[in-house]
Amino acid sequence: MKQLEYPYDSDYILRKKKAIRRELLAREGIQYIDKRIAILGGSTTSDIKLILELFLLNYGIRPEFYESEYNQYYQDAVFGNPELDEFKPDLVFVHTTTRNISDFPKVTDTSEQIGAMLDETMAKFEQIWGALAERYKCTVIQNNFEQPFYRLLGNSDFTNIHGRLNFINRLNDRFCAYAQTHQNFFINDINYVSAVYGIKKWADPGDWYRYKYALSVSAIPDFAFNLARIIKAVYGRNKKAFALDMDNTLWGGIVGDDGPENIRIGHEDAESELYTEFQQYIKAHKDLGILLTVASKNDEENALAGLARPDSTLKQDDFLIIKANWDNKDINIANTAKEINIGADSFVFVDDNPVERALVEQQISGISVPEVGAPETYIDVIDSNGYFEVTGISEEDIKRGGMYKANMERAKASASFENYDEYLKSLEMKAEIKPFAPVYMARIAELTNKSNQFNLTTKRCSQAEIENFAADPSYITLYGRLEDKFGDNGVVAVSFGHAEGDTFHIDLWLMSCRVLKRGMEFAMMDELIAEAKSRNITKIKGYYYPTAKNKMVRDFYELQGFTKINEAEDGATEWILDLNEPHKSGNVAIKVN
């Protein structure tokens, strides 16, 4: 919903929040994921919760909230609370601010005393985070501290150990160090958000003393949006790719009319430098695993000539796919999505032309189309929307662009074989199929949240849940990593389930579409069957729950040799495999473990 995308109107959101909520819930065809979110507050959180809900609904996340009693964050976290236990949070957000720091240095304190004060404050928070991780094994999001709105020591507040600002900065450093060494723990950087908003306006003492809001009520939308960005990233709702226009988006001018020698890019003048900075910003996304593509109305020859300029930061090679033609852009983006095998709704479309933006937005449901204005606003409008909010940079992310390229090479190679099995054998595939291992937990959680098409039950899991399944003896968990002569695909298949007596239930079965038709799903099933047999299991039950996106696996269990035992009206099916019967493996070309 446009009203909830940056640049949004905070006053409008605050005033119309009830109507906006109604509108969000009235949208049709949204596939929500449901999450239980506990807010443990050191100050009033009522409107934070209500506005956060709007942003989350807009991201396709339907939250249920627990809200601690006023200022009970420490008690709830450390000593627990039956209501919170019962609630079983998927995620806990600890809303503390500079107002919650009980001890600030006095000018008469010694350096040792101030050090002890820091240790004590930090110990209290570590106690909170440790207790939450222990009790709820869930994701924790914690505010850092905003800078104080007054400076007793003036500029020395920054450098002098007696300064509040100095103290806050040191605490923030420690929070940062903790976050760097703990998984499933994220910092909501209100230090940054408040600075952008204006530190003095943010710390509205009137709102604090009247309502016990630790930030100005008017700042709540900015606060909640920043928090929602982290939550949606944790639950895999980030975007995956850019679809970029070229003329007046990647460079100034129209390459077809002006000629490649006359477009503005490089360092010759202010406009060229501005576009160069934007190209650098776009290019930096490649290392985060964001795929770059072009959707431009141009003759391809001209488009490539623009990128071929020696002073163009972006080169042809930086793009996975370049669609430069005269078709409508929504069609080009839909085709690009099909070729890469990701959803068209996982694109961010950047175009200076409002008409193109409106068309694409209307035709492709769920795609993000930032309302970029003048070129000097491009970076801010894209960046502030947090489409690609990072919650950890995995090896996978860095290699992703290369993997998609290798896939396209494989597609070319397959064309030269008459017999598909021969082609598969030529790939020299090797798989590692093993129980969930600590190094892959983040990737496994990511896959459960991102995979839509080859996904039988579409069960979404946080990393904490994944870790719990791995540790539970009644569970069998398997990840599959696939390598071939073109490169390493990384972890591409995940399945797990639980045993009840002699029956094993498959709770989740998914595979990345980048390894479709390679036989990986058969190799995975072989391993599952072997493991199940070793546990004296005699029957495996599989479940298929249809969604808008997973039709491709409707017949999955049939192909695996299962027998259908039930079909519901909505198309959901249940299948059974008798392990006493011989099972024929469908894997022809993958060498396992």
Next chain:
Amino acid sequence: MTREEIYGKLNEVFQDVFDDEDITVNDATVASDVEGWDSLEHINLIVAVERCFGIKFTMGETTGLKNVGEMVDKIIAHLS
């Protein structure tokens, strides 16, 4: 801005904040007359009123308001 014009805008604020298009308020309206006007919504109401008229109430002004009429008096004082 006349008192009447202020009420015109104020009614819209009330309608948005309490999500009810039928609300109209007058000098005598008090919190118990409006469904949902509790202490939490009061905060939103004050912020929305401030933003609508481009003013900022002092802390003291918002704590002792007896009815909408008094709120309008304060708005007029800020605008003049």
